[in-house]
Amino acid sequence: MPAVTSSQSAFAALRFGRLAAMGTVAGLILVAGVWASWGTAQHVMLGKGREQGTMIVRTCSDGRCSGPYTPVSAGSRARARVTIDQSVAVKKGRTYTVTVKPGSDDVVRSGPAGLLYSWVPLAGALLLASVVVAGGLRLTRAAWAMAGTGVALLTVTFLLL
Incomplete structure (x- = not known):
């Protein structure tokens, strides 16, 4: 079994660093989206x-x-x-x-339109995080799922308002 060279271990460390950094950024974007939405959504959902x-x-x-x-x-x-x-x-x-x-x-608005409208910041966060997940984490299927969910939420909200 050949020994691991220093360039291979450096590549592995850089790859891990990129995955950790991009995972953290994507997670922070999603948490910010939930945080921004929850300020209004709590009054509608917990009515x-x-x-x-x-x-x-x-x-x-x-x-x-x-x-x-x-x-x-x-x-x-x-x-x-x-x-x-x-x-x-x-x-x-x-x-x-x-x-x-x-x-x-x-x-705050209540009912289906108010509920969907309160979660619009999360929809935007899903769209933004999908770019980070696709580019930084190279998880294209997950990124497409996130983007599709964000677009669907925005579209349904637009149609109900």
Whole structure:
């Protein structure tokens, strides 16, 4: 059995370093996507016991929209004014089902459209991480699966909004 040369061991060390670095980068991108999504998704997914109702968007300015809130769930109270982030998913004059963030007058969209919209940052992270997985880790099948999942999530969200 031939002895391992120093160039072979150096190549193995560099390969391991590349895999470790790219795996870490891909993992951090995915964790950041989940973290960014969870801030809104938790209110939609864990809606039991939270105030739920509808909001009519009356005014929008400075990236925020506001309007009256009508409760639907037991224990929820009507509010003259609640606010929601202005985005492509919120238009003036429309009524949306919403969940109130605990301890505030801020709301997030609920229902299927709100749930999918809250996970859009994860979809973007999946697309970005797929490039790292394909190029840095050379796992093309996994990268295609990640990219396909991200594109599917973005497409379904776009169609529902």
